[in-house]
Amino acid sequence: MGKIKVLIVDDHYLFIRGIESILMEDDSLQVIGKAYNGKEAHEMAKELKPDVILLDVNMPVLDGLQALKIIIKETPEVNVLMLTINDNDDQLLEALKSGAKGYLLKDLLPNELLTFVHMAYRGESVISGHMAGNIIGNLTKTNTASEQTKLAAKKLDVLTRREKEILTQVMKGLTNRQIAQSLCISENTVKNHMRNIMEKLRIKNRVQAATYALQEGWLREA
Numbered sequence: 001m002g003k004i005k006v007l008i009v010d011d012h013y014l015f016i017r018g019i020e021s022i023l024m025e026d027d028s029l030q031v032i033g034k035a036y037n038g039k040e041a042h043e044m045a046k047e048l049k050p051d052v053i054l055l056d057v058n059m060p061v062l063d064g065l066q067a068l069k070i071i072i073k074e075t076p077e078v079n080v081l082m083l084t085i086n087d088n089d090d091q092l093l094e095a096l097k098s099g100a101k102g103y104l105l106k107d108l109l110p111n112e113l114l115t116f117v118h119m120a121y122r123g124e125s126v127i128s129g130h131m132a133g134n135i136i137g138n139l140t141k142t143n144t145a146s147e148q149t150k151l152a153a154k155k156l157d158v159l160t161r162r163e164k165e166i167l168t169q170v171m172k173g174l175t176n177r178q179i180a181q182s183l184c185i186s187e188n189t190v191k192n193h194m195r196n197i198m199e200k201l202r203i204k205n206r207v208q209a210a211t212y213a214l215q216e217g218w219l220r221e222a
Contacts, residue, residue, distance in 0.1 A: 003030040004121050007050035009041040009067070010083065011059045015106075019054060022110045029117065038062025045071045045078060052120050055100075057084040057091055065094055072099035079120040092127070096207075102126035115175045125205040126175075158200050166193050170206050 006029055010016050016034050023029045033048050035041040039062045041055060053071065057064040068080055081102045082095045092103045101120040104113070104127075116126045159167070162183075169179040176194070180187040197209050 003028055004052060004117065005030050005032045005048070005050045006117065007031075007033045007035065007041070007044055007048060007053045009035040009038070009053060009059070009064070010056040011036050015056075019113070022113055023117070025110070026114050026117075029114075038064060038067030041067045042070050042074075045075055049075065050078060052117050053078055053080045054117075055080050055082055057082055057095070065091065065098065068095060068100055069098045079123065081116060081120050081126070096125070112175070115177065119175070123205075125207045127207065159197065163193055163197050163200075166190060167197065167209060170194075170209065 008016050008019050020031050033044045035044050037059050055064050079101045082100050085106050095103050119126045176190045177187050180190045
């Protein structure tokens with residue numbers, strides 16, 4: 001199995017070097033390119049075909065959100081993680097709606113970054129820290145009245161108590177490993193529960209699972 005190819009995009013040279021040094025600690029990752037603005041990111045994404053792109057939101061020439069939309073349109077198979085210094089909810093929502101796999105604050109820990117890169121490579125949606133709660137709240141508000149009525153009518157408690165506990169941890173932005181440590185179970189057990197949750201709710205990712213459960217009122221009962 002080949003290494004996960006990563007493209008780093010940021011307009012600060014020292015930040016790129018710092019990210020590169022962290023990624024080099026993981027033998028399964030390979031930094032294949034570094035871009036310093038959105039235009040370069042777009043060009044390098046087409047040429048190098050990375051598995052994961054770490055893309056800064058605020059950049060010269062072409063900002064991160066504009067670059068994201070172009071990259072996703074032309075290379076939809078790439079997994080893009082947006083990086084930012086602030087938790088702007090509007091930018092977060094726009095990034096996710098435009099196809100980003102995640103939205104990360106730059107103050108995250110090195111081990112968190114490595115975990116999130118692997119999650120994005122697997123196609124999982126990731127949001128760091130308290131922003132996970134923000135996005136779920138915003139997604140809930142964007143549902144139409146008819147959708148909310150339909151969900152309320154389907155109020156079937158299909159999840160087990162343990163599955164509700166795990167969704168509560170997902171809402172806090174915790175990784176599978178962190179959830180396992182919090183609940184004193186194995187990481188594989190968490191993965192199995194997440195797989196069951198998504199199958200039961202007929203959804204595709206962690207954010208949708210937590211949003212759906214919040215709307216149904218399950219998490220308040222857990």
